[in-house]
Each structure stands twice: as structure tokens, then as C-alpha cells.
Amino acid sequence: MGQPGVPSNFTQSVLHAGATEEKGENARLSSFVGAMAIADLVKTTLGPKGMDKILQSVSRGREVTDDEVGDGTTSVVVLSGELLREAEQLINQKIHPMVIIAGYREAAEAARQRLETIAANNAADPVAFRKDLINIAKTTLSSKILTSDKEHFAELAVDAVLRLKGSTNLDAIQIIKKPGGTIRDSFLDEGFILDKRIGVGQPRRVENAKVLVSNTAMDTDKIKIYGARVRVDSMAKVADIEKAERDKMRAKCDAIIAHGATVFINRQLIYNFAEELFADAGIMAIEHADFDGVERLALVTGSEITSTFDDPSNVKLGHCKLVEEIMVGEDRMIHFSGCEIGEACSIVLRGASQHVLDEAERSLHDALCVLSQTVADSRVIFGGGWAEMQMARVVEDLSAKTPGKRSLAMAAFARALRQIPTIICDNAGLDSAEIVSQMRAAHAADPDGATAGVDVITGGVGSMKERGIYEAFKVKCAALMSATEASEMILRVDDIIKAAPRQRQ
Incomplete structure (x- = not known):
């Protein structure tokens, strides 16, 4: 029955014609089906032997995508799907969604506390910490296109991140594809x-450079009003117009030169006359720099991007020890060394084709993101499903001690955690039931000392410590909490209202 004075069809009377509403179990089931479908879609990409997906739309070409945009996202989606799959079974047993949510919350907190207990921290030992970072980078790159050269790229990524000196600002690391x-x-x-x-005609090398970065039009000597007509009665008048335009350009160049910069970088074009003026003044002028390059260059040299040059005292110049032209492969490029931000560096990627380079850049970016977070929070844990087995064991123990229906939700949470190593095994073509049961026995026999995880190289259970398979604590903890919150959010849904389709006029 509805509330007094409110008709039973009140919702339908408010909605436009064509709008639909799903309530109760139907709404919850629709949400579950959609979330689990997405989880099943990306499930096969999890782990070092995971597959890739081809995304194809009508308007764009095919795009082959790897398993992750940032590290841990696949684990979040898969774990959320498994938690919802378990929740569906519990709801079928007439357990209320809020009871399931309460059980999931307690289980997630117990799992997080276990993660903090088992995490190792080698920040006090630079040699051991660097080794941890390299192992984490290799783990991240294992499921990417760079897996065959993961040792080389792990070294590159670690060297680049350590230059940041604890900062998580990856803008100081530039990736160039050639x-x-x-x-x-x-x-x-x-x-x-x-x-x-x-x-x-520009200088090829400038030492102790003062860098002026700008985004300004350097074509004021060109008439840009389309369709404009100028009538003159002699060629002398044409020469006067050209002289006025050049004088205007000369005045702007003189204003730029007055800033005292020895290197001028502009995002827009610099035409020939302006180039001549800068060359005569001994200034290296660089035109048409891409927007990302200009932004990053301003950051690493300590300058500001400027568009007006009326007052030199209001313009901040950047500084670097040397600007010179170098060769990368068959191309000439401009190298800025000794920048004001000393941690600035560039990773130059080489490869057979642009597609390979694009995929390599995405893979390397994942590794850089994980490493920068690990430098900020230096705790590490073993990979290969080891952490999930540790968390599942603790949650199961808590479930056995908890009275009431919440214990069923906790046990379901533990089963969902064990699905991560199970899926890693399935994607590698291994016997998941046998391997996961062996891991479970190993962790039960030695709860604090076991290092057993999925070893896809030998096709069985191996020591993650000996294999050097590590993951960042921060990434794993964030994945756990994000998956729990996502499943909780979907569990709370009991009503879905779909808007009516827009009518074509």
C-alpha cells in the first residue's frame, strides 16, 4: 500500500510517456548482470598470460587495448564482479543486501589490516629498495608488449622515477616516440x-641559456582580415603598407629581445622576417612547439608561458645549462640539459612501427605510475595471488568467529578473493583447482612465512620471493577498497528509472 493520500500509480503519473521503472529484485538483478558482464569481459586479460582485446566502433578504426590503463584496474573490475556474483547467491538465500554490505565492510577492513601486517618496507636500505622497485616494474610489464625486454625497461623506469626524489609528478618525465x-x-x-x-641561421648551441616560453602570434606583418581590399594609386603606397607591417613586426620582436632571453620558444609559427631579427640578435628561436612540449618545458626550466611582452619584469624566464641540437635516429631534436628542475628526464622509445611505440608508451606509463606511488609509499608485497590468499585466510578465520548472517557474507568475500589466483591460472592454461588448493594448504601450514603464489613460468606453485614477483602495497590496497566500494554501491540499488527516449522532431 502507498502512503495516505498518494495514489499507487504516482510514479508512473510523474514520469513521461515511454519512461520505464524497475523496482526491487528486478532492479538489483539488472545492475548485477551489467556489472558481471563487464567483469567477464575483462577477466581474460588478468595476469601475465592474459589476452588482449580489440575495440572497434563504427566511426573509428580498430584499437587493440592491453589489460590496464593504470595498474590494478583489471583487478578492481574482476574482484567487484566476483563479489557481486557471491552476493547474488546470498540474496537468493533471503539474506538482506544491508547485511551483505555490513559483512563485506568488516571483511575488507580485516583484509586491509592483513595487508599492512604482511607488507615489507626496505626504504631504509637504498640497494634493497631499488631491487624492490625493479621487481615491481617487471611484474607490471609482464603482461604488456614490453615483457620480452622487461629487465631493460624496468631499469629505465626505476632510474626515471628515482630522479623525481619522492615526487609523484610524472610531468617531469617525458616520453618521446621515434x-x-x-x-x-x-x-x-x-x-x-x-x-x-x-x-x-640560428645558433646551434647555447650555454647558460635563459629560456622564454610563449604562445603568441608572430605574424602581425600579415593581413589576416579575409576579403579585405586595399586600394592604392601607386606601387609606392604598396611599399608603405609593407613597411608598416614590417615595422609592427619589428616592434614586437624588439619587445621580445628586450627580455634578455637567449632561447625563444613559441607554440605558434615564427615567420621568416621575425626569424631573421632573432638570428641577428643571437637568439635561438624555435617555432611551432606542441602544446604538451611547451607546458612540460615551462615546468622543467622554471619559466612561465607568456603571451604579452609589454613589461619584462612581469615575465619569468627559465634557465638551463645547455641547449643544443642532437641526433636521435635519423631526426634532429633539441636537447635541454641542466634544467632548473634537476629531476627532469626524457625516455626515448624506439620501435619498428608507430603502433608498437604507442603500446610501449602505454605500458611504460603504467610502470611509471606504479613506481611513483611506491616511492611515496615504499611498502611492497608479493604478487602472483599471494596477497589474495593471505587476505582470504584471515577473512575466513574472522567469518568462523562471527555469529549471524554476516559470517556468510564474510565467507563469500573470501571466496571472491580466491578467484583472483584462480583466474590467473585459467588465463595461463593451468589447472586452477589443483594450484589454488596447493597454495591454500601452503598458507594454512605457515600463515606468516609462506611465499607460495602462482608461477606461470613453471606452471605450478612457486616462491614469489625467489621469483622476484612483487606488487606495490598502495596499488593492492586501493584495488581492494575500490572493488568493495563498487560492489557495495551496486548492492544498494533497488530502483532503476530509465528516461523516455528523445522524440525526433
Whole structure:
């Protein structure tokens, strides 16, 4: 029955014609089905032997995507799907969603506390910490296109992140893609590399450079009003117009030169006359720098992007020890070394094709993200499903001690956690039931000392410590809490209202 004075069809009377409403179990089931469908879609991408997906839309070409945009996202989706799958079974047993949510919350907190207990921290030992970072990078790269050269790229990524000196600002690390050579020819370079060439007649090398970065139009000597007509009665008048335009351009260049910069970088074009003026003043002028390059260059040199030049005292110049032209493969590029932000560096990726380079960049970005977070929070844990087995054991113990229906939700949470190593085994073509049962026995026999995890190389259970398979504590903890919160949010849904489709006029 509805509330007094409110008709039973009140909701339908408020909605537009064509709008639909699902309530109660139907709404919850619809949410579950959608979430579990997405989890099943990405489930096969989990782990070092995971598959890739091809995304194809009508308007765009095919795009092959790897398993993760940032590290841990696949684990979040898969764990959320498994938690909802378990919750569906509990709801069928007439257990209220709020009881399930309460059980999941307690289980997640117990699992998080176990993660904190088993995490190792080698921040006080630089050699051991660097080894941890390399192992984490190799674990992240194992499921990517760079897996065959993961040792080389793990070293590159660790060296780049350690230059940040604890900062998580990855803007100071530039990734440049240059087709040619092999993936293994990629290298790390100190400083900043701009993918541009120095103009004709410009200085090729500037020491102790003062850098002015701008985004301004350098074509004020051109008439840009389309359709404008100028009537003159002699060629002398045409010459006067051209002289006025050049004088206007000269005045702007003089204002820029007055700032005392020795290197001028502009995001827009610099036309020939302006180039001549800068060359005569001994200034290296670089035109048409891409927006990302200009933003990052301003950051690493300590300058500000400016568009007006009326008052030099209001413009902040950047500084670096040396600006010179270098060769990368067959291309000339501009190298800025000794930048004001000393942690700035560039990773130059080489590869056979642009597609390989794009995928390599995404893979390397994942590794850099994980490493930067690990430097900020230096705790690490073993990978290969080891952490999930540890958390599942603790949650099961808590479930056995908890009275009431919440214990069923906790046991379901533990089963969902064990699905992560199960899926890793399935994706590698291994006997998941046998391997997970062996891992479970090993962790039960030695709760605090077991290092057993999925070893896809040997096709069985192996020591994650000996294999050097590590994960970042922060990433694993964030994945656990995100998956729990996502499943809780979907469990709370008991009403879905779909808007009426828009009518074509």
C-alpha cells in the first residue's frame, strides 16, 4: 500500500510517456548482470598470460587495448564482479543486501589490516629498495608488449622515477616516440628533449641559456582580415603598407629581445622576417612547439608561458645549462640539459612501427605510475595471488568467529578473493583447482612465512620471493577498497528509472 493520500500509480503519473521503472529484485538483478558482464569481459586479460582485446566502433578504426590503463584496474573490475556474483547467491538465500554490505565492510577492513601486517618496507636500505622497485616494474610489464625486454625497461623506469626524489609528478618525465631501430634501443636521457629543429641561421648551441616560453602570434606583418581590399594609386603606397607591417613586426620582436632571453620558444609559427631579427640578435628561436612540449618545458626550466611582452619584469624566464641540437635516429631534436628542475628526464622509445611505440608508451606509463606511488609509499608485497590468499585466510578465520548472517557474507568475500589466483591460472592454461588448493594448504601450514603464489613460468606453485614477483602495497590496497566500494554501491540499488527516449522532431 502507498502512503495516505498518494495514489499507487504516482510514479508512473510523474514520469513521461515511454519512461520505464524497475523496482526491487528486478532492479538489483539488472545492475548485477551489467556489472558481471563487464567483469567477464575483462577477466581474460588478468595476469601475465592474459589476452588482449580489440575495440572497434563504427566511426573509428580498430584499437587493440592491453589489460590496464593504470595498474590494478583489471583487478578492481574482476574482484567487484566476483563479489557481486557471491552476493547474488546470498540474496537468493533471503539474506538482506544491508547485511551483505555490513559483512563485506568488516571483511575488507580485516583484509586491509592483513595487508599492512604482511607488507615489507626496505626504504631504509637504498640497494634493497631499488631491487624492490625493479621487481615491481617487471611484474607490471609482464603482461604488456614490453615483457620480452622487461629487465631493460624496468631499469629505465626505476632510474626515471628515482630522479623525481619522492615526487609523484610524472610531468617531469617525458616520453618521446621515434620509429626506427628496435624496442631495446630505447634509452633514458637527462634533461628535456623537444621534438623540433632549430631554424636556419640560428645558433646551434647555447650555454647558460635563459629560456622564454610563449604562445603568441608572430605574424602581425600579415593581413589576416579575409576579403579585405586595399586600394592604392601607386606601387609606392604598396611599399608603405609593407613597411608598416614590417615595422609592427619589428616592434614586437624588439619587445621580445628586450627580455634578455637567449632561447625563444613559441607554440605558434615564427615567420621568416621575425626569424631573421632573432638570428641577428643571437637568439635561438624555435617555432611551432606542441602544446604538451611547451607546458612540460615551462615546468622543467622554471619559466612561465607568456603571451604579452609589454613589461619584462612581469615575465619569468627559465634557465638551463645547455641547449643544443642532437641526433636521435635519423631526426634532429633539441636537447635541454641542466634544467632548473634537476629531476627532469626524457625516455626515448624506439620501435619498428608507430603502433608498437604507442603500446610501449602505454605500458611504460603504467610502470611509471606504479613506481611513483611506491616511492611515496615504499611498502611492497608479493604478487602472483599471494596477497589474495593471505587476505582470504584471515577473512575466513574472522567469518568462523562471527555469529549471524554476516559470517556468510564474510565467507563469500573470501571466496571472491580466491578467484583472483584462480583466474590467473585459467588465463595461463593451468589447472586452477589443483594450484589454488596447493597454495591454500601452503598458507594454512605457515600463515606468516609462506611465499607460495602462482608461477606461470613453471606452471605450478612457486616462491614469489625467489621469483622476484612483487606488487606495490598502495596499488593492492586501493584495488581492494575500490572493488568493495563498487560492489557495495551496486548492492544498494533497488530502483532503476530509465528516461523516455528523445522524440525526433
